[in-house]
Amino acid sequence: MLHRAGDREEARNRLSALWHEIGPKGDAFHRCALAHYMADTQDDPRDELDWDLRALEAAEGFVTERPAGPAAAPGGTSVADGPGPRHPLVALRAFFPSLHLNIAADYVALDRPADARAQLRRARASADALADGEYRQGLRDAIDRLQLQLDGAAGPAR
Structure with missing residues (x-):
C-alpha cells in the first residue's frame, strides 16, 4: 500500500x-x-x-x-491433487512467467538486450505452461509489449 x-x-x-x-x-x-x-x-x-x-x-x-511423490505436498497429496492455485508449489510455478518478465525488463533498463531476450524466452515458455485465462493472456500481452520495445531499441534489421 x-x-x-x-x-x-x-x-x-x-x-x-x-x-x-x-x-x-x-x-x-x-x-x-x-x-x-x-x-x-x-x-x-x-x-x-x-x-x-x-x-x-x-x-x-x-x-x-521439493520431494517428489505423494508425500511432497502438505497432507500427503501430490501437487496435481493439491488444493488448486493456493498450493504454494502451484502458486510459485504460476509466478515464473512474471519473474522472468520482470528480470527481462530489468535487463532492458540496464541495456543488456541478449540477457533480456533470454529471459523473455523463459517467460514465454513458462506462460505457455499455464492454463488458459486472463492471467496467462495478460502475461503474454506484457511479454509481447516488452519484446516489441526490445526489438524497437535494437533498430532496423541490417
Missing part, C-alpha cells in the same frame, strides 16, 4: 525489515513474494535486478528441492 501510494522509501524500509525477519532459511514462497515486491521499490535498476533474481532463486529452490 505504501508503494502504491508513492512512498517507495517507507515501503522499502518495511519490506527490508520483513526480509530480515524471514531470513535466508525462511519459507521460500514468502521470500519469493517479498523479494518480488521489494524489487518494485528500488530506485536503481541494478538493485531491482538483484531483488528480482532473489525472487527467482527462492522460487527455483523451492520447486527443485
Whole structure:
C-alpha cells in the first residue's frame, strides 16, 4: 500500500525489515513474494535486478528441492491433487512467467538486450505452461509489449 501510494522509501524500509525477519532459511514462497515486491521499490535498476533474481532463486529452490511423490505436498497429496492455485508449489510455478518478465525488463533498463531476450524466452515458455485465462493472456500481452520495445531499441534489421 505504501508503494502504491508513492512512498517507495517507507515501503522499502518495511519490506527490508520483513526480509530480515524471514531470513535466508525462511519459507521460500514468502521470500519469493517479498523479494518480488521489494524489487518494485528500488530506485536503481541494478538493485531491482538483484531483488528480482532473489525472487527467482527462492522460487527455483523451492520447486527443485521439493520431494517428489505423494508425500511432497502438505497432507500427503501430490501437487496435481493439491488444493488448486493456493498450493504454494502451484502458486510459485504460476509466478515464473512474471519473474522472468520482470528480470527481462530489468535487463532492458540496464541495456543488456541478449540477457533480456533470454529471459523473455523463459517467460514465454513458462506462460505457455499455464492454463488458459486472463492471467496467462495478460502475461503474454506484457511479454509481447516488452519484446516489441526490445526489438524497437535494437533498430532496423541490417
